[in-house]
Structures are given as structure tokens and as C-alpha cells.
Amino acid sequence: MGRRGAIQRPPLRLLPNDEDVRHGRDDAGSEESGSSEPGRSTFRGGLAGGALRRVRVYIDDHIGERISLSELARQAGVSRFHFARQFRLSTGESPMEYLRRVRIERSKSILQTRATHARIWKYLQELRGHATN
Secondary structure, three states: OOOOOOOOOOOOOOOOOOOOOOEEEEOOEEOOOOOOOOOOOOOOOOOOHHHHHHHHHHHOOOOOOOOOOEEEEEEEOOOOHHHHHHHHHHOOOHHHHHHHHHHHHHHHHHHHHHHHHHHHHHHHHHHHHHEEE
């Protein structure tokens, strides 16, 4: 699986824009590696917060278009290979897995909204029918 003696961590999820990404702590909140300050975590890799935000904004702005790994890496300011590795460290999934999940979630939201609008429209039509009788 991983390096010998390495601590197994569950994959990280992509956090909302306002939250800080924490690296270097186990589930109990204890330090995994030597940081001189108590309570401070050690950065263990992944994209810098600004680069990750730029990529997320780009994906949100271009969700309906073809998005390449090269373009996402360009937004982050790193090579394709480095971007793919660092993105997975930051989010727990590959860039294309993330993109697929975001598109599916967006589609579900649109479908739910349309279904809700259709139910409301049908209800209003029924009300109109009752009001004219």
C-alpha cells in the first residue's frame, strides 16, 4: 500500500471556500510529525489554498465546457503531473474524479429544482382550475 511505517489517513474532502485545510494531524488531533509549537499542524503536501481556490473557481465557471487537466494545472500554476498528485493530496480524489462528482452534483441540483418547479406549476394550475369553478 504505502511506505513502510507511514500512517494511513482517510482521503481528505474538498472543504468549502471559507474553511482552512488542515494537514499533519491524525483523527485524535495529535501531531504526527515534529512541530515545535504545540497545537500547530505540519503541512504534509497538497496544493496551496490559493491555487486550490483558483482551480475550484475555474471549474465552477466552466462546468459545462470541456475542462482539461492541462488547463486546471495552468490555473494552479504547476505542471500537469505535479497538479494531479497535489490535487489528490488536497482533496482525496483525482482532478477528473472531482470534476465528474461536481458535474453530477450540479446536475442533480438542477433536476431537483426543475422537478420542484414542475410540482409548483402543476399545483398552481390546479388552484387556478378550482378558482374558476
